[in-house]
Amino acid sequence: MAAHGAQRRRRQALWFWAFTGPFVLGLALFTYVPLAWSVWLSFFDAHNTVSPTDFTGLDNYREVLGDPAFRSALGTFVLFTAFIVPATYVLSLGLALAVGRLRVAQAFFRSVFFLPTACSYVVAALVWKLSIFNGVRFGLANTVLGWFGAEQVAWLSTTDPPWYWLVLVTVRLWLQAGFYMVLFLAGLQRIPAQLYEAAAVDGARPGWQTFRHITFPALRATSVAVVLLLIVNAFQAFDEFYNLLSDARGYPPYARPPLVYLYYTALGQGQNLGLGSAGAVVLALVIAVVSVVQVRWFGLGRREA
Amino acid sequence: MPISRRLLLTGGAALALTGCGSDTGRGDKGPGRPRLSHWYHQYGEAGTRQAVGRYAAAYDKADVRIEWRPGNYDQQTAAALLTDSGPDVFEVDGPTLDQIRGGQVTDLTALLDGVKDDFHHAVLAPKTWDGRVWGVPQAIDTQLLYYRRSLLEKAGVRPPRTLDELVDAAGRLTSGPVKGLFLGNDGGAGVLGGTPLYAAGLSLVTADGKPGFDDPAAARTLGKLHRLHAGKSLLLGAPADWSDPAALVQGLTAMQWSGLWALPQVKKALGDDFGVLPFPADGPAGKPAVPVGAYAAAVSARSARRKEAEAYVKWLWVDRTDHQEDFALSYGFHIPARTSLAAKAAKLKGGAAAEVVRFTTDHGYAQPLLWTVAARTAYQDALSRIIKDGADPERELKAVVRRTADELRRAGKKP
Numbered sequence: 001m002a003a004h005g006a007q008r009r010r011r012q013a014l015w016f017w018a019f020t021g022p023f024v025l026g027l028a029l030f031t032y033v034p035l036a037w038s039v040w041l042s043f044f045d046a047h048n049t050v051s052p053t054d055f056t057g058l059d060n061y062r063e064v065l066g067d068p069a070f071r072s073a074l075g076t077f078v079l080f081t082a083f084i085v086p087a088t089y090v091l092s093l094g095l096a097l098a099v100g101r102l103r104v105a106q107a108f109f110r111s112v113f114f115l116p117t118a119c120s121y122v123v124a125a126l127v128w129k130l131s132i133f134n135g136v137r138f139g140l141a142n143t144v145l146g147w148f149g150a151e152q153v154a155w156l157s158t159t160d161p162p163w164y165w166l167v168l169v170t171v172r173l174w175l176q177a178g179f180y181m182v183l184f185l186a187g188l189q190r191i192p193a194q195l196y197e198a199a200a201v202d203g204a205r206p207g208w209q210t211f212r213h214i215t216f217p218a219l220r221a222t223s224v225a226v227v228l229l230l231i232v233n234a235f236q237a238f239d240e241f242y243n244l245l246s247d248a249r250g251y252p253p254y255a256r257p258p259l260v261y262l263y264y265t266a267l268g269q270g271q272n273l274g275l276g277s278a279g280a281v282v283l284a285l286v287i288a289v290v291s292v293v294q295v296r297w298f299g300l301g302r303r304e305a
Numbered sequence: 306m307p308i309s310r311r312l313l314l315t316g317g318a319a320l321a322l323t324g325c326g327s328d329t330g331r332g333d334k335g336p337g338r339p340r341l342s343h344w345y346h347q348y349g350e351a352g353t354r355q356a357v358g359r360y361a362a363a364y365d366k367a368d369v370r371i372e373w374r375p376g377n378y379d380q381q382t383a384a385a386l387l388t389d390s391g392p393d394v395f396e397v398d399g400p401t402l403d404q405i406r407g408g409q410v411t412d413l414t415a416l417l418d419g420v421k422d423d424f425h426h427a428v429l430a431p432k433t434w435d436g437r438v439w440g441v442p443q444a445i446d447t448q449l450l451y452y453r454r455s456l457l458e459k460a461g462v463r464p465p466r467t468l469d470e471l472v473d474a475a476g477r478l479t480s481g482p483v484k485g486l487f488l489g490n491d492g493g494a495g496v497l498g499g500t501p502l503y504a505a506g507l508s509l510v511t512a513d514g515k516p517g518f519d520d521p522a523a524a525r526t527l528g529k530l531h532r533l534h535a536g537k538s539l540l541l542g543a544p545a546d547w548s549d550p551a552a553l554v555q556g557l558t559a560m561q562w563s564g565l566w567a568l569p570q571v572k573k574a575l576g577d578d579f580g581v582l583p584f585p586a587d588g589p590a591g592k593p594a595v596p597v598g599a600y601a602a603a604v605s606a607r608s609a610r611r612k613e614a615e616a617y618v619k620w621l622w623v624d625r626t627d628h629q630e631d632f633a634l635s636y637g638f639h640i641p642a643r644t645s646l647a648a649k650a651a652k653l654k655g656g657a658a659a660e661v662v663r664f665t666t667d668h669g670y671a672q673p674l675l676w677t678v679a680a681r682t683a684y685q686d687a688l689s690r691i692i693k694d695g696a697d698p699e700r701e702l703k704a705v706v707r708r709t710a711d712e713l714r715r716a717g718k719k720p
Contacts, residue, residue: 048407050387068704069686135490135542136482136557152482154542157490159693247546249495253686267380269401270678 038277046274060278069253070279073261074286080257081234083165084172088230089223092177096184097211110185113178121175121239128171129156129244156244164245164255171240176233180226187222191215224298231294235287238263258283339613340368344385344395346378346600350566350637360621360628367613369394386410386605393608394618396600397440402674402716405434411604411611414438416619423643427669428599434674440601441622442642444633447565447597447665448496450582451550453575456483456559464580468504468529468587471560475538478559484540485533487558489547492534494689496547496562497584498596498681501526503670506590509684509709510673514717516709524698526587527691534692550574565661566637572657581657583664597669599642640665675716683708 037050042060044052064070099109116124132140133155142152155163195214204210238259245252251260258279266276345357354373361369372392374381379398385391386409400410414437417424424442432440450471452464460478465471475485489496499509499518505526508517533539540558545551550567552558554574562584563571571579583593602622604614621628626646633641634652640662641647653662672681684705690696 047403048383048386048401048409069682134544136540136544138544152542154490157492157541157693247489247491247495248548249489249491250682250685252491252494253689264682267383269379269383269399270682271383271401271403272679 038280041273042277042281044274046272046277048271048273050273052274056274060274061282064275064279064282069256070258070261072253073256073258076255077235077237077257080168080237080255081231084169084234085227085230087169088173088177088180089226091173092180092226093184093219095177095181096188097215099181100185100188110182113181115178116175117179119175121171122243124171124175125240125243128167128240133167159254162254167244168240168255171244172237175240176230180230183222183226184219187219188215191218227298228291228294231290232287235283235290338366338368339610340370341393341610341614341617342370342372343617344372344374344378344382344392346396347373347375348637352636353632356632356636360625360632364617364620366620367610367617369617386607389607389609391605391607393610393614394602394604396443397603398598398600400432400439400601400603402434402677405439405674406716409606410439411606411608411615412437412439413441413604413615413618416441416615416623420623420643423645425597425599425640425642425644425647425665425669427597427665427671428642431671431674432599432601440603441618442599442601443622444629444639445597445599445642445647445665446639447595447661447669448500448562449565449595449661449664450560450562450584451553451567451571452560452580452582453553454578454580460559464582465585466582467585467591468501468526471585472529472532472536472538475533475560476536479536479538483556484558485538485560487540487543487547487552487561488533489562490542491689492539492541492692493530493562494685494692497530497688498685499670499672499676500584500594500596501530501587503594503596504584504591505587506592508670508673509680510675510713514675514713516706516713518702519706521699522588522590524702526591527688527702528698529587530688530692531695531698535695553579565639568638568657568661579657581660581664583668593664593668594670595664595668597665597671599671675713677712677716680705680709680712 041050041052043055043057045054045056045059046052095113099106099113102109134140134142135154135157136142136152139155141155145152153163155167158164191214195218196210199210199214200206204213236259237257241255241257241260242251242263245255246260251264262276262279262283264270265279266273270276343357343361345354348354354371358371361371382392382395382397383404385395386404397404397410404410417438421429421438425445428442428445429438432438432442450465456478457464457474460474460480462474462477463470465474471486478485502509502518502523505522507520507523511517540552543552543557547561547563548567550561550563550571553561553563554571568581583595586592586594602618604611604618608614622642626643629641629643630646630650633639633646634650638652638658640653641650647653647662653659687696687701687705691698691701
């Protein structure tokens, strides 16, 4: 009996590794090894090499933290996050409430708002850059402005006022609001109808009062997950920034998020892999700290009372 | 016949094997010849790809395979040079100092024995480090100021000979939707680079390896570029950037900074209604400035067939002068890197082209090898802030001088 049990356990272990082994191997090979290698590189002078010999200690960390361009990149990230997270949150929640209330064609509108999620950031950025927010004469936005006799705007080149933020934020809102709307719709459907009925019996007015005291608190778990995902996504901002603002000669000093900074430092002709790795480690630590603080603050995953 | 899984697998395997054996792209030239891979970035001009294919096919000592690589070519080559699967021969807008010091490219000095002086000095200098040559210049590219004669005449403006005149002309030529000057959608920070400094009689790096713009004249000159932006006489947000002459030929701007390669297109669209100028001088020590650069052919130090690759580069870019002239002038519009070829090329003998050759000879400057990527990025960021945001040029330049000095110290250290 005991032998039979051991055999079964062995077979189970075999199946476990048969299914998870390839993924563990992939994870180790393509995530943990490069990660460890990157940490190792960050302590070396690694110009144009991934196997350096010149140990420099914390020099790369001192250099990257002392570089005004890197600090400004972190500032860009904070600014972008401070705007995009609440904006996407409000828009997607608003869309979910509006679509959830529809009695007809709900599936149609859900699909319409969700579809942009399937579009790649690169394609959307190019559509924004080449069709809508094109600079002079030909872009949709300038054509509309022209109808009202307004002056044409070079959306991506004007720093005062910084119109490029309008382009960056709208493309991301368009791309991601639909996805978070679906999360909120799922959350809304999980709220028991009896709660609303009980509130109505108690005299709660539908609309703002019901939303504030019932819907919003009931969406707490969804909200925490949405905010966490939004912050991590904002940290990873690269595609739309790069495709909207870079050109053959580089990238303007404004609206340069950390990943674009690292891309130019460690890749291309920069090829300073030590400095780039130090920047990547700093960035990974910042993301980890922000995530941990946020999770502890909002209690993600904590059992609902 | 029903298709069984076994048949499908056998067929697939056969196809895969066929694929492995037939990827020569130009037929089998016989056994025993070494195989070399030669990478090019994607040229915009029609016919260039076929031309380099023909040159490679004409080389009988090796089986040369051309790889035409669109996209971020610099990133691709930089990454490939870290591995053994990279190219044997590749063209490069360099090589950079770090590529040379990192031992990623081979010493090609011997290839130029006897003909070194025939290569344009301004473009050979940045390929030279420690007295050795690390890349063979292929064709010279340069940038210049194009202007529409009729628009200048109408506005009573003469072609600008000084930076002040350029600023003034750009303001007077701005009228309604037509702007006076186009320096690229970023306002000029990227494409101008060190050109205004050379126009002020300065340099990026001095001959003795110091920052060449630690001088009040630098701040004064760069400050004038902000006047262009503040006066709204700069075209921004054009559908095509500075490298394409579309903004000039479509009438969006009266003057445009662009490349020599745009000359045939401008001539075709505007006939004789255009002129060319170098970047105008500024200040008492100033002189006109014309940036020149050249893609070079380099050999990867990780190539398993370095000797064969070097022999091929010598054949292609040193011995076969007919190919070089064809490459420079039959597709796009470049100046051959060999001065003897440039002097006898019929297409460079008259009109605007001849003027450009003269500008290049008299006022051409190339970015020094010691002008590293980190220094360049810091400088371009500062220039962008000066032009667009009106940042204090003196304070901005002070930070760049510090950064450049750090980089020069690093470059001066023995590896």
